[in-house]
Every structure is written in C-alpha cells, then in structure tokens.
Amino acid sequence: MTSPLQQKIKITGPSMVTANRTWDGVVIYRTAQQGWSANLSDAAIVRTSDEARTLLGEATADDVGAIGPYIAPVELKDGGEIKPGNLREHIRSEGLTIDLLPVPA
Amino acid sequence: MYAYDELDRTLINERVSEFRDQVKRRLSGELTEDEFKMLRLQNGVYLQLHAYMFRVAIPYGTLSSKQLRALARVGRRYDRGYGHFTTRQNIQFNWIKLAELPDALADLAEVGIHAMQTSGNNMRNVTSDQWAGVAPGEVEDPRIWSEILRQHTTLHPEFSFLPRKFKIAITASEHDRAAIKVHDIGLRLYKNAEGETGFEVLVGGGLGRTPFIGKTIKPFVHGRDILSYVEAILRVYNQYGRRDNIYKARIKILVHELGIEKFAREVDEEWKQMGDVGLTLDHSVIEEVRSRFSYPAYEKLPHMPDELKQAAHDPLFERWRGNSVFPHKVQGYSIVTISLKPVGAPPGDATSDQMDAVADLADRYSFGEIRVGHEQNLCLPHVAKRDLPQLWKALDRIGLATPNVNLVTDIIACPGLDYCSLANARSIPIAQELTRRFANHDTAELIGRLHINISGCINACGHHHVGHIGILGVEKNGEEFYQITIGGRADEGAQMGTLIGPAIPYAEVADVIEDIVEAYLALRDRPEELFVDAVKRLGVEPFKERVYATR
Structure with missing residues (x-):
C-alpha cells in the first residue's frame, strides 16, 4: 500500500488533516499543537502543499492515536470560522443528513 | 433452525479470544494499522465516515428470537440503538467502538453469531431464499446446502486469500428470491429427469463497476458432488484470477475474459484432476446436516380460520394481508414479510426496541424464528393464519406494518x-x-x-x-x-x-x-x-x- 506521504500532495485552497480516533473511531482533526481534536474549529489550517505534507506527516506518525489520516478542504468564513470544504466532510463534521432513527409509520 | 455443535461453538469462541488479543495489541501500539487492518476486516470491522462499522453474518438469513435479541442488545449496548440489515443477509452497526468490539463479539458468540468472513477477499456469507423450507413448491430446503458450503469454506486456508471477495447464493424455488444470477456462484437446486437432486451452477454474475449476469457453467451437478465442483471453480479462480488490479479481480472478469466455454473446460479439467479428495458428500453427511435443521411441529389447521374471516371486514388489515402475507407450504400457515421500509425511514434499519419486539412476536407467532431477505426486510416464516390479525396489530404498534412489500416504497x-x-x-x-x-x-x-x-x-x-x-x-x-x-x-x-x-x-x-x-x-x-x-x-x-x- 502506498503511504499517504508518498502520494503526490496538491492542495488548491485552505485545508486540514482529518482522521478517525483509533479506539472509538470518532472523527478527529489535527491541531496546530500536534494533537487531535474532535472539533473542526480546532483544526490546523494549511495553505500550501508543503505545509499540508508536513501536517499529514505528523498525523501519520501517530499510528496509535489515529487511523487513516488524509488532507481535506475547508472553507474559511469571515471571522475565521472553519467550515467543511465538501459534502463528505460536512457529513463527517456535522453528522447524518437524515433522522438518526427509523420513523414509525 | 440449525443447531450448532460443540465444534462450531469452540471455533466462534476461539475467534473472539483471538480478536480480543489483536485489538489489545492494536490499541497498545504493538500492531500498526497496516498490520491490523486485515485482521479487523476478517472480523467484519470496517472504518466508515463517522466510526467503525461492524458487519455481522446472518447465515442464509435465518435467526432465532434469541439471536435477534442478542443483535438488539449489541445495538443498544455498543451502538446507538439500531442496526441496518443489508442486501446480503448481514446486519451492520454503524457506531461501534473498536475497544468494545471484542465484548460485542463475545455477546454474539453466546448465541452462535459471528462476523467471520463478512469482509475481506474470502468466501462471504452464503445466502439463500428467505422463504427456505416453507415456500410452496420448493425442491427441498436450500439452507442444508448453504450450511454444508458454510462449514467447508469457513476459515478454509485455500479460500481465505482469494483474488477478491466471493459470494454464493442458493435457491430451491422456481421464483428466485436470492438473486443467484448476480452472484459469483449461483446455485439453483432442482430435481433432474431421473429424480436426483442437484444444482444448475451459474458463475460469473455480479454487480459493481462491471456488472454481469451469471452464466450456466454446468446444467446439472449432483448434490453429492457440489463441494468438489465449487472447489474446482475456486481453484481455477485462485490460479487465474487477477491480483494486480482490484477492479479486474472478481471471477466475473475472469469468466468474461476467458469466455464461459473455456472457463468451463478449465474447471472440468481441474475437477477431473482433483479426483477423489474426500469432498464427495456421503449421504450420511448430508443427512447429518439436514438433521440439525429443526422444523416446527405444525398443527393441522383450517385453510380459512374464523379469526381471518372476521378480520377480513377491516380494510386496513385486508390491505396488509393482501400485501405482506404469502402462501406457506403447510395448510393453515402463512409466511409474513415485515417491511423495514416505513414511510420516511432509512430502508433496512430497525431499532433495538423493534428487534426485541419482533423477537417476542416470533416467539408468540412463528415458533421463535425470523428470516432476513436481501430486500432488507424481515420475515416470520411460520405464522398460523388464525394469528394474523393479532400479529398485524402488534406489528402496527411498533411501526412495522407498512403494507408496501414489493411496491414502489419497498426501496x-x-x-x-x-x-x-x-x-x-x-x-x-x-x-x-x-x-x-x-x-x-x-x-x-x-x-x-x-x-x-x-x-x-x-x-x-x-x-x-x-x-x-x-x-x-x-x-x-x-x-x-x-x-x-x-x-x-x-x-x-x-x-x-x-x-x-x-x-x-x-x-x-x-x-x-x-x-x-x-x-x-x-x-x-x-x-x-x-x-x-x-x-x-x-x-x-x-x-x-x-x-x-x-x-
């Protein structure tokens, strides 16, 4: 399997590194403090491919804490608010777009 | 129902212990994710968007009420109170924690359920008609053969590292409810002109990126030879199936590229060369497996009981009966499909409370047995017609009496x-x-x-x-x-x-x-x-x- 670090990294806008927490699978984001947070607002934002590669490298090194780290786009709103950059990340960040439980007829 | 023996129970329990140790080593860092991934996949554990997903096998779609309650308990104790029935007679839990998975597996092992081979490049859950054993006109119960195949292929070293996943489905009825033509191997059980029971064998069906309808490779394989013939197919696949390109690795691609005639010749040659490798099924072996399936002690009941005549005045009951109730091979009984497709609900999902309630209803009205179909609905296979009105009311109370089976909303x-x-x-x-x-x-x-x-x-x-x-x-x-x-x-x-x-x-x-x-x-x-x-x-x-x- 090709390591994420060996793959060509090219970002076209502000991005973050996300993964799932190993012990429970919860969605997590790499922080600027070289840790992880379950809140997207804590994510370290990178703007260049080199920065992204470095952040992904740190994340990948934490094989015990996180599973499957990858780079994903974000939107930066006025005031610095971080929003997911695509639908997939929106769903991972905000949760299901459907009612969680079946609805009785 | 099929009764597991000591060997089955030991196998499942050993697997739980093994996985508990693997999880422990993963969480301590002794195993990297690269090392652990294949181990978790072999136990039905995927990583999805929000969490790990845990896929549990329901062999040939048959569950006891006790087993369904165990699934409900897993949903409630380790997940978010619900599960998702899939198109291959499995159930998936979407929010499971890796650290708790061994405990969930141990709980399921107590009732003979496991997650072996629900993922990975091996022989997956052998599926069958959810009406097996009760469908009118059926040649015989196809689950006997599903079980023989399950036993033979479970943890079989030769089939644990195939080029790609491999799926078998079996039907024994003219109307195919098991979708056998879109499986890697489809088996249609029938009796030939001599009255012998055997299989039409189809191969190379499948959906995905490159969909194909399965082709008949052998019009009739005697029941006693089915293990050796399936093994011959798998050996040819193992030898020639592509391992260099995941998109071309399924057997359907091999069959397509070789052509069914050449593929059939290869299989015949392999079959011949295999000779007698102990895979010919003795009559006693088949009967031993058959004897482990128990069937209810049906009563002699009228075709049209009074309870049904009285309930026929209720148009809502009649609508449900006309839609969700199907003929049974025994007079006075019916097969009831429970739609898991209420309006506005995720198809195939059931809450733990609903699973418990269905288990109770199965105990009361269906000799404790439940089936799961590839259409993502449940089924009570042995319901006395006199009980249909009471069953309908009970299902309605838990939101599971939507009369939409086979209709546009049965999605x-x-x-x-x-x-x-x-x-x-x-x-x-x-x-x-x-x-x-x-x-x-x-x-x-x-x-x-x-x-x-x-x-x-x-x-x-x-x-x-x-x-x-x-x-x-x-x-x-x-x-x-x-x-x-x-x-x-x-x-x-x-x-x-x-x-x-x-x-x-x-x-x-x-x-x-x-x-x-x-x-x-x-x-x-x-x-x-x-x-x-x-x-x-x-x-x-x-x-x-x-x-x-x-x-």
Whole structure:
C-alpha cells in the first residue's frame, strides 16, 4: 500500500488533516499543537502543499492515536470560522443528513 | 433452525479470544494499522465516515428470537440503538467502538453469531431464499446446502486469500428470491429427469463497476458432488484470477475474459484432476446436516380460520394481508414479510426496541424464528393464519406494518454517503423522499410491483443495476448527481437496467422518478402489465423522452 506521504500532495485552497480516533473511531482533526481534536474549529489550517505534507506527516506518525489520516478542504468564513470544504466532510463534521432513527409509520 | 455443535461453538469462541488479543495489541501500539487492518476486516470491522462499522453474518438469513435479541442488545449496548440489515443477509452497526468490539463479539458468540468472513477477499456469507423450507413448491430446503458450503469454506486456508471477495447464493424455488444470477456462484437446486437432486451452477454474475449476469457453467451437478465442483471453480479462480488490479479481480472478469466455454473446460479439467479428495458428500453427511435443521411441529389447521374471516371486514388489515402475507407450504400457515421500509425511514434499519419486539412476536407467532431477505426486510416464516390479525396489530404498534412489500416504497438502498467511506452520493435521503412522494397506499397499489434500488456509488451495494428503477449516485464537480436505469430485475429473469440519459442533480431525483412512474401508468397496456414488463415492451425511449423533454 502506498503511504499517504508518498502520494503526490496538491492542495488548491485552505485545508486540514482529518482522521478517525483509533479506539472509538470518532472523527478527529489535527491541531496546530500536534494533537487531535474532535472539533473542526480546532483544526490546523494549511495553505500550501508543503505545509499540508508536513501536517499529514505528523498525523501519520501517530499510528496509535489515529487511523487513516488524509488532507481535506475547508472553507474559511469571515471571522475565521472553519467550515467543511465538501459534502463528505460536512457529513463527517456535522453528522447524518437524515433522522438518526427509523420513523414509525 | 440449525443447531450448532460443540465444534462450531469452540471455533466462534476461539475467534473472539483471538480478536480480543489483536485489538489489545492494536490499541497498545504493538500492531500498526497496516498490520491490523486485515485482521479487523476478517472480523467484519470496517472504518466508515463517522466510526467503525461492524458487519455481522446472518447465515442464509435465518435467526432465532434469541439471536435477534442478542443483535438488539449489541445495538443498544455498543451502538446507538439500531442496526441496518443489508442486501446480503448481514446486519451492520454503524457506531461501534473498536475497544468494545471484542465484548460485542463475545455477546454474539453466546448465541452462535459471528462476523467471520463478512469482509475481506474470502468466501462471504452464503445466502439463500428467505422463504427456505416453507415456500410452496420448493425442491427441498436450500439452507442444508448453504450450511454444508458454510462449514467447508469457513476459515478454509485455500479460500481465505482469494483474488477478491466471493459470494454464493442458493435457491430451491422456481421464483428466485436470492438473486443467484448476480452472484459469483449461483446455485439453483432442482430435481433432474431421473429424480436426483442437484444444482444448475451459474458463475460469473455480479454487480459493481462491471456488472454481469451469471452464466450456466454446468446444467446439472449432483448434490453429492457440489463441494468438489465449487472447489474446482475456486481453484481455477485462485490460479487465474487477477491480483494486480482490484477492479479486474472478481471471477466475473475472469469468466468474461476467458469466455464461459473455456472457463468451463478449465474447471472440468481441474475437477477431473482433483479426483477423489474426500469432498464427495456421503449421504450420511448430508443427512447429518439436514438433521440439525429443526422444523416446527405444525398443527393441522383450517385453510380459512374464523379469526381471518372476521378480520377480513377491516380494510386496513385486508390491505396488509393482501400485501405482506404469502402462501406457506403447510395448510393453515402463512409466511409474513415485515417491511423495514416505513414511510420516511432509512430502508433496512430497525431499532433495538423493534428487534426485541419482533423477537417476542416470533416467539408468540412463528415458533421463535425470523428470516432476513436481501430486500432488507424481515420475515416470520411460520405464522398460523388464525394469528394474523393479532400479529398485524402488534406489528402496527411498533411501526412495522407498512403494507408496501414489493411496491414502489419497498426501496433497497445502501447506506450511501451518510455513512459509507466509499460513497460518492447519498442514498438514504433519496429513498426517504421517494417514500414520502409515494406514501399514498392506493397510489402505490395502482402502480403495482415496482422495485427501486439505490446505490451511493459504483460498488452497487444497493443493487441499482437490477432495480426495476435503478438510481446510482455519482459525483460531478463536488455535487451529487444520479444516473437512472430502468428495466433491471434480480429474479430468475435477471437483467441489467438500461441507462436512460445524463445524470440528474440530487434535488430533481424524486421528480424524475415520479415522471417515470407517471409515464408507465399512461403507457401500460393494462393494469396488470408490470412496470418492468412495460419497459421490456416499450424500451427506454418513451421514458427518456418524458424525463428529458423538459429538462
């Protein structure tokens, strides 16, 4: 399997590194403090491919804490608010777009 | 029900201990994710968008009430109080924690359930007709053969590292409810002119990126030879199947590239060379497995009991009975399909409370037995007709008496982008919107039998190719779009649907499906002409015109 670090990294806008927490699978984001947070607002934002590669490298090194780290786009709103950059990340960040439980007829 | 012996119980318990140790080593860092991934996949553990997903096998779709309660307990104790029944007689839990998985597996092992071979490049859960053993006209119970195959292939070293996953389905009825023609191997049990029981063997069926209908490789293989013949197929696949390209690794590609005649010759040659390797099934072995399936002590009951005559005055009961109740091989009994497709609900989902309630109803009305079908519905296989009114009321109280089986709202859907890391687009919200659009039962009955299948990506877990109407989610420039096919079917006349035109955006899918259904209602030559038959007669053009004329 090709390591994420060996793959060509090219970002076209502000991005973050996300993964799932190993012990429970919860969605997590790499922080600027070289840790992880379950809140997207804590994510370290990178703007260049080199920065992204470095952040992904740190994340990948934490094989015990996180599973499957990858780079994903974000939107930066006025005031610095971080929003997911695509639908997939929106769903991972905000949760299901459907009612969680079946609805009785 | 099949009764597990000590060997089965030991195998399952040892597997739990083994996985507990593997998880411990993973969490301590002794195992890297690269090392652990294959181990977790061999125990049905995937990583999805929000969490780990845990897939549990329901061999040939048969569950005892005790087992269903154990699944409910797993949903409640380790997940978020519900589970998702899949198109391959499995159940998935979407929010499981890796650290708690060994405990969940241990709880399931207590009732003989496991997750072995629900993932990975091995022989997956051998599926069968959910009406096995109770369907009128069935040759014999196909689960006996499913169980023989299950026993032979479970943890079989030669089949644990195949080029790709491998799926077998078996039916013993003329009407195929197991979708055997879209499996790697499809087996149709029948009696030949000499009265011997054996199988028509189909190979190379499958959906996904490259869909194929299975082809008959051998018109008749005697029952006693089925293990050796299946093994010969697998050996040829193991030898020639591609391992260099995941998209070309399924047996269907090999069969397609070699051609069925050449592939059949290779298998025959292998079969001949294998000789007697101890795989010929003695009559006593088959009978031993058969004897482990217990059947209810049916009473002698009238065809039309008084309770049913009285309840017939209630139009709501009659609607449900006409839709969800099917003939049984024993007089006075019925097969009841429990729709897991209430209006507005995710298809195939059941809460733990509903699972417990169904288990109670199975104890009361179905000799403690439940079945799971590939259409993502449940089934009570042995219901006395006199009990139908009471059963209906009880199902209604838990939201499971929607009379939509085989109708437009009985939608098959994969989890889609709401859960799945492979998906490009959402499936469940599309299904939910369609159930709302067609919520009126009179309208649904007017439309008649119509299967809508939805997949959120080309991997086709929602079997979109073989839906009467198939909906496939794709991604275009970051937006969800959907391709629509019509005319597919998954039964004995299985065929792939035909694409009607360019993909349409998320917001327009329900409108387009309504247009297609309206076109069908206007074009069918009589009310009895089913949607799929109308498409066969008319082709896709009239439907295409209706959909794209104004778009």
